[in-house]
Amino acid sequence: MAITFNQVSYEYDANSMWSQAALQGVNLHLESGILAGVAGATGSGKSTLLQMFNGILKPTSGTVQVLDITLKGGEKAPKLHQLRKRVGLVFQFPEQQLFEDTVEKDLCFGPINFGYSLEEAKDRARRAMEQMGLDLSLLSRNPFQLSGGQMRKVAIASVLTMDPEILVLDEPTATLDPVSRAELIQLLHRLCREDGRTVIIVTHRMDELLPFANQWIVLHEGLTVFQGTVKALIEQADRMESYGITIPQSIRYWRSLSEKFGWSEEDPCLSAEAMSKRIAHLVNSEDV
Template sequence: MEITFEHVTHSYDVNSPTANLGLDDVTLKIKNGLFTAIIGQTGSGKSTLVRHINALLKPTSGTITIGDRVITSDTNNKNLKPLRKQIGMVFQFPESQLFEETVEKDIMFGPMNFGATETEAREAARTVIKLVGLDESYLTQSPFDLSGGQMRRVAIAGVLASDPETIILDEPTAGLDPVGRKEIMSLFKDLQVKGKTIILITHNMDDVANYADAMAVIHRGKLIAQGFPKEVFNNQELLKNDLITLPKSAEFAKGLMQQGFHFDKLPITIDELGTEIKHQLNGD
């Protein structure tokens, strides 16, 4: 399901003296089936942008096309449920949204809210609990008796249970240790490989380098760059103006350049860096 923003502007408090632009004339295409990262400094407009995708916010001007559905400033809230079923959103610290007495009931809530029968929702819960790396024995437990990492997996399972076509991740690994972060990001990469469209908001540039197929950079509500991660991370104008930070591998490569190594483009992953170093040491 392709998502297209055309000249989208969003103004907060539009009729107030304190009005400010959350988005400023953004034109962006998010291709179906790709893992796309949206990055930018705090307050840049990343979260504002993705909240337009399931019409939690609506544009002040411009249009957003999601599959065959067009969202404008005049779109009302009627009949948005089918759209919101197609777009799953995992907020930062999603475990804070758990509320049911058992894990099973919490996971079942989303599908039943979108019209699934109790039997269908229970079957979905059994399927997705395993998908997020937990076994069925967790279904009868209280979510509040679980560890923080397990609670996050349950919250993610609740989003996946409705089988959305597109999944939006708003800093999904915040607060996790490196092992937990890798497990969660690998889960979403696997879902993308199986056909889901993944949209990631993050401040972690290593996650962008390791998992994203495409990326977009938002600054003060404007889209200032988009493309393949390796291209964007090698954009000298963005780097010179401190509008992006580099993944650790690219930072390490910059240090190696001061010791005589040469890179046509900075490698952005550990594998790319290792390959480049090996070639240069072997004189390839």
Template sequence: MEITFEHVTHSYNADGPTASLGLDDVSLTIKDGLFTAIVGQTGSGKSTLVRHINALLKPTSGIVKIGSRVIDSETSNKNLKSLRKQVGMVFQFPESQLFEETVEKDIMFGPINFGATEDQAKESAQKMIQMVGLDESYLSKSPFDLSGGQMRRVAIAGVLASDPETIILDEPTAGLDPVGRQEIMDMFKGLQKNGKTIVLITHNMDDVANYADDVAVIHSGKLIANGLPKDIFNNNDLLKNDLLTLPKSAEFAKKLSQKGFSFSKLPITIDELGTEIKQQLNGD
């Protein structure tokens, strides 16, 4: 399901004295089936952008196309349920959204809200709890008796249970340890490989380098760059103006450049860096 922003501007408090632009004439295509990262400094407009994808926000001007659906300033809040089933959103610290007395009921809530039978919702809960790395014994537990990392996984399972075509992730691994972060990110990459469209908001440039197919850079509500991760992280204008930070592998490559190594483009993943070093040491 392709998602297209066409000259989208969003103004907060548009008619009031404190009006401010959250998005400023943004045109962007999020391609079907890809893993797209949305990056930028805090307050740049990333969250404002993705909240237009399931019409939590609507454009002040311009349009957003989500598949065959068109969202504009006149779109009614009625009849949005089908869109919100197609587009699942994992907010930052999603465990704060847990509210049911058992894990199973929490995961079942979304499917039932979108029209599934109780049996279908139970089956989905059993499948999703395993997908996020927990066994079925957790279904009978209270979500509030779990660790923070386990609560995060349950909250993600609740979003996945409705089988959305597009999954929006707003800093989904914030506060997790490195192992937990990799497990969650690997899971989302696996979902993308199985046909889901993934949209990731993150400040973690290593996650962008390791998982994203496409990167959009937002600054002061404007789209200032869009392209492949390797091209974005080798964009000197973005780097010298502090609009982007580098993944650790690229930072290390810059230091190696001062020691006699030469890179036509900075390698952005550990595998790429290792290959480059090996080739140069072997004189290839």
């Protein structure tokens, strides 16, 4: 049991004239070791939800349980140092969070805060750079001289250096080029599948995450309106439009084909490759 939200509400500027409810009674439950996607229209509370996973925002009411730490609304929070080590959070536009004067220092910031020696931190920095497919020569550069895409990758690497059990990312692929986007999603998938980490990704491009995610959460106006597997999501896809999300192309495609050929019992093929193989299989077997 990795993450459980029970009737979690959050208000910005609580107790003032400007208070704004961002989440109102969110319930969700995520097992460890899964790759989860979070979708929702703009302003549905996705970013707020993510910041609760490591206690950056504390619930106004309700209970958030992450690993073995519980945060209750209205109560004083326990020390969150350990939680932050185990839950890595990559914010939206992560390139805005770089602040040191070299890439290496920025990458070492996290590990050093969590008590690793400088040597070990540097070692981790190097590994994270390699994981993100960045050239090691960038380590000595000033992060503000990097290109937008490189800055973003460095920022994600800076969270990977902490070796978190749960990795939470807020639209990590936005503004990246298509190749980097695909690579990043594959890397995150690998972190989940091979290292057994829990990965939670907020995305506006459901299509790129659909082939990999095994759980989906859909938010609408601060409420969880859907939580379940991809299969369940496909079944309920018609509801999505009322939540301000266009039905992803891959789901539309799969649905129209599976209805026609009666594939509803099969595992959905949601990537272009899987789909083309399935169609090839169909074509070959029926001797068209």
